[in-house]
Structures are given as structure tokens and as C-alpha cells.
Amino acid sequence: MSRFTHLNESGQAQMVDVTDKAVTQRLAEAESSVQMQPQTLQLIIDGGHKKGDVFSVARLAGIQGAKKCSDLIPLCHPLMLSSVTVDLQADVDNSCVVIRAVCKLAGQTGVEMEALTAASVAALTIYDMCKAVDKTMVISGTRVLLKQGGKSGHWQAD
Numbered sequence: 001m002s003r004f005t006h007l008n009e010s011g012q013a014q015m016v017d018v019t020d021k022a023v024t025q026r027l028a029e030a031e032s033s034v035q036m037q038p039q040t041l042q043l044i045i046d047g048g049h050k051k052g053d054v055f056s057v058a059r060l061a062g063i064q065g066a067k068k069c070s071d072l073i074p075l076c077h078p079l080m081l082s083s084v085t086v087d088l089q090a091d092v093d094n095s096c097v098v099i100r101a102v103c104k105l106a107g108q109t110g111v112e113m114e115a116l117t118a119a120s121v122a123a124l125t126i127y128d129m130c131k132a133v134d135k136t137m138v139i140s141g142t143r144v145l146l147k148q149g150g151k152s153g154h155w156q157a158d
Helices: 038-046 054-067 112-130
Strands: 024-035 083-091 096-107 138-148
Touching (some): 024 112, 038 083, 038 096, 038 112, 054 083, 054 096, 083 112
Antiparallel strands (some): 024 096, 024 138, 083 096
């Protein structure tokens, strides 16, 4: 069995040393969704929510979440992100908001955690803004969709 990279010889947690890894272009895309009552989704689409533009606030929160990832996830490297995009789409047929986050950089470690954090924080922000009108919301489906760059190369979810 291979050695765990986040444990030292004494079994204590450690940050992985990426000093000798090559700097490569890296990209990760993640998604999450927030299921809600149809009336709640329509309120967001119509821009009629008392707390303001839910999508704009969630987008900004997701971007900020990606930038703060290393403050939230132990042993996560602080990264110099070159791009973070958060796209929110209303899916009326399924009464949900689908969130897609893409993070990019040129660096020595991947950006999957940053993309996952962006999608998660955007979903949490939607929940926070809408919880007064819909207590039944469910956040689900948070996952990595795509990863590019680094030694392991390209990976895409089915």
C-alpha cells in the first residue's frame, strides 16, 4: 500500500511538499445544486426576493469561497488563482439551481478543492438568502466534473 501523503513518518498530519513539482496550467470544474419549491425558484428568477439579487450574491460568495479555500480546508495549499468563474442556472423543470464553478491557475498543485468550495459556498449562500421563504431546500450533487493539468493530466466525470 502506498504511503499517505498527508501524514509524516510519525503519522501526524502534514501539508504535502510540492516544491519539486512542475508548474503547469491547471483547471478544475465543480458543480452543486439547490433543490427548492417552484415558487422559491420563480421568486429568484423574477428578481423579487426581499434580500436582493440571489444569483449575484451567490456568485460573489462562491468566488470569495474559492479564494479562502486554504483557510477552510486543513492542509490545503494557499493558491494564486488566475481565474474563478461561478455560473448559476435556474432549472425550472427540476425546480433547482445548478451551480458550476471553474478555477484556473499556473501552479504546482491542483484546484479541485477551490472549485468545490466555490460551488459549495454559492449553494450555501442561496440557502441562506432563501431559507426564510423555503425551509425545504436541499443542497446536493456537489462533485468535481473536470480536472486538467498536473502529473495526472486530464480527468472528466461520466
